[in-house]
Amino acid sequence: MVGRSRWIALGLVVAAVLVRVAAVLVLQSHHVPRSTFEHGEIAASIVAGRGFSMQFLGAEGPTSQQAPVYPAIVALAYAAGGVEQPRALLMLELGQALLGGLLVLGVLRLTSRVVPDCPAAAWTAGAIAAFHPTLIYATTYVQVAALAATLVVWILVWAARTAESRSIRDAAIVGALLALAALTDPILGLVGAGVLVAIAAGSMERRRAVGLAAVVALTSAVGIAPWVVRNAIVHGEFVPIKSTFGYAFWQGNCAISEGTDKVVRASVDRIFEAPGATADLSSLNATMWRARHEAGYIDDIAMSNEFKRHLGTLSEPERSRVLLRMATAEIKANPLRYLQLCLRRFQYFWLFDETNPKTRVWIYRVSHLGLTALALAGLMLAAPAARRRLAPTIATAAVLSVFHALTIVSARFHIPIEPLMAVWAGAGVSGLRAPHWIKAIRSTATAHHVERIGVVSRLG
Secondary structure, three states, rough: OOHHHHHHHHHHHHHHHHHHHHHHHHHHHHHHOOHHHHHEEEEEEEOOOOOOOEEOOOOOEEEOOOOOOHHHHHHHHHHHHHHOHHHHHHHHHHHHHHHHHHHHHHHHHHHHOOOOHHHHHHHHHHHHHHHHHHHHHHHHHOOHHHHHHHHHHHHHHHHHHHHHOOOOOHHHHHHHHHHHHHHOOOOHHHHHHHHHHHHOOOOOOOHHHHHHHHHHHHHHHHHHHHHHHHHHHOOOOOOOOOEEEEEEEEHHHHHOOOOOEEEOOOHHHHHOEEEEEEEEHHHHHHHHHHHHHOOOOOHHHOOHHHHHHHHHHOOHHHHHHHHHHHHHHHHHOHHHHHHHHHHHHHHHHHHHOOOOOOHHHHHHHEEEEEHHHHHHHHHHHOHHHHHHHHHHHHHHHHHHHHHHOOOOOOHHHHHHHHHHHHHHHHHHHHHOOOOOHHHHHHHHHOOOHHHHHHHHHHHH
16 A cells, blocks of 8 residues: 555656646747746846846845845756746746646645545645646746745645654754745745644643744744845845835735736736637737736836836835835825725635736636635545644645735735645545444445354354
8 A cells, every 4th residue: 555655646746747847838938028027137137247136116236126046046047048048948947847746745745744544635635736727837937936835835744744753853954944935935934833833733842842943943044144144235234035025015005006016907808808819728828928917017107207216216125114104104094995905815815816817817717716615625524633733734824814915915925825725625535534334334244254153153
């Protein structure tokens, strides 16, 4: 049985990689212009020898607009294949396809820890993670989503292992992974909530649990420290990882915001209605990208050139603080609207971001609703012990969703919790076993066997 499980796991990992490679080759996203956004601009600057810099809010220079890990990965692809060249982007996307296999392996490991006595639960979760369309599509564009999802899963795998082993070494690995996640996107540091729940739930003394949590925190701080020092040198002040919280908060809460960073335009609908726009998958993908570029950012209509020039005279952290003060002033003037935006963002996070053209495609909507239904069913059907072991994943999803509801939301922000939802769905298999009375009937000897047992008894 163990050998069979290993072969099934290997098959799911390989299938995840192959289906992602197929998506990269069919959708041809590496030929889409203007598809790399800030990561590509910073990566181009690194390759050109200008360091981690870009044009941002009216000024060009060293930046903390993005966390360092993903732009550095894009820069490696640019160095190998040429800046913004399709060959470089193809290499990057194929690398992300391989990452999909690591994601599925993590889902298999995490589910096996949640339901250790039910291999079918892990296979179910692994299959969902391997073939869920959003996780596949994340491979085909230049964003942190695929890497973020993989890191979230493996952080929780090692957190569960730490709770079981009570090992300082395992706790240090968790801390290192948390640091890597935060340097990929600071919001992923919130996965620390799931880590704390996992350690607290372990059967150990409180002192040991506190010590392991301290090791996680210390290791994370050490991992993040070099980038924080760099930011202090560059900006002349403390900037934890990114300088843009105030900017993002303003995008999600300014007077004309819909709760996201995008603009709702009627012209987007006309792009989808154009002849041949959805003729095949490649055409559909190109159409979605055209619609995405047409939607643009809220900056395009909310900021005048004069205001951007003014921001450019300020330090990068101060630009963000100015925007944060503007947003908070508008919230104080109309707190009810902020509450409405928070509720809308919560809806957008768990259902559909109506400002993102890519979420209008039926493939996205059907698969998104399907995953949500499977996850909810899994939570309800899971055996009580499995449901308790799911607590770290639930805490992680809850903290991330609340944070985005309070600040800003986008469809890609949901992707890191989708593998966790696959784990929830898989855990439901543990509650689908036959009731005890059915097991008793199956294990009862037949009449023929009863007769033979009686004969043997009498002969004895």
